[in-house]
Amino acid sequence: MDCCAPSNNTEEVRTNCPSCNNKGKSVELITLKSLLKASALETIVPDTSYFFCPNPSCSTVYFSETHLQIFTEDNMKVPVYQKNPNMDVPVCYCFDWTRERLIQAAHDKQQPADQIKAHIKAGRCGCEVNNPQGACCLGNVTTFIRSFNKD
Numbered sequence: 389m390d391c392c393a394p395s396n397n398t399e400e401v402r403t404n405c406p407s408c409n410n411k412g413k414s415v416e417l418i419t420l421k422s423l424l425k426a427s428a429l430e431t432i433v434p435d436t437s438y439f440f441c442p443n444p445s446c447s448t449v450y451f452s453e454t455h456l457q458i459f460t461e462d463n464m465k466v467p468v469y470q471k472n473p474n475m476d477v478p479v480c481y482c483f484d485w486t487r488e489r490l491i492q493a494a495h496d497k498q499q500p501a502d503q504i505k506a507h508i509k510a511g512r513c514g515c516e517v518n519n520p521q522g523a524c525c526l527g528n529v530t531t532f533i534r535s536f537n538k539d
């Protein structure tokens with residue numbers, strides 16, 4: 389398709405979460421394919437765009453651009469960091485850094501963010517198939533570490 393051609397497509401792509409109206413982040417289909425339970429996976433429409441809702445106070449994890457589909461944490465194989473405050477939930481999914489483990493590492497004067505960065509640099513991370521947000525966890529890790537280092 390010519391990118392400069394005027395679009396006749398009047399169907400609106402809705403990137404805001406149908407549940408909370410916050411802006412969703414586009415995710416690749418491979419992320420849903422990797423992390424949805426079979427019963428939810430059986431309902432996805434592969435030529436539809438899906439979005440991730442990062443809002444912690446909203447239970448919707450993924451929604452389709454048509455707003456016809458919503459997936460919640462119950463539909464996921466893994467707990468979702470943004471939606472689940474438990475200590476055993478991963479912040480970094482690829483290298484299994486849970487909230488608990490990050491706090492422990494900080495007490496032990498380790499630098500988990502540096503370890504994770506080194507793995508990323510070495511090309512070892514697979515956020516698109518491990519992390520429900522479908523993108524790198526590093527921002528979440530540094531924000532989380534900063535949040536408990538403060539108090």
Ligand SMILES: [Zn+2]
Nearest residue numbers: 405408441446
């Ligand atoms: Zn939402």
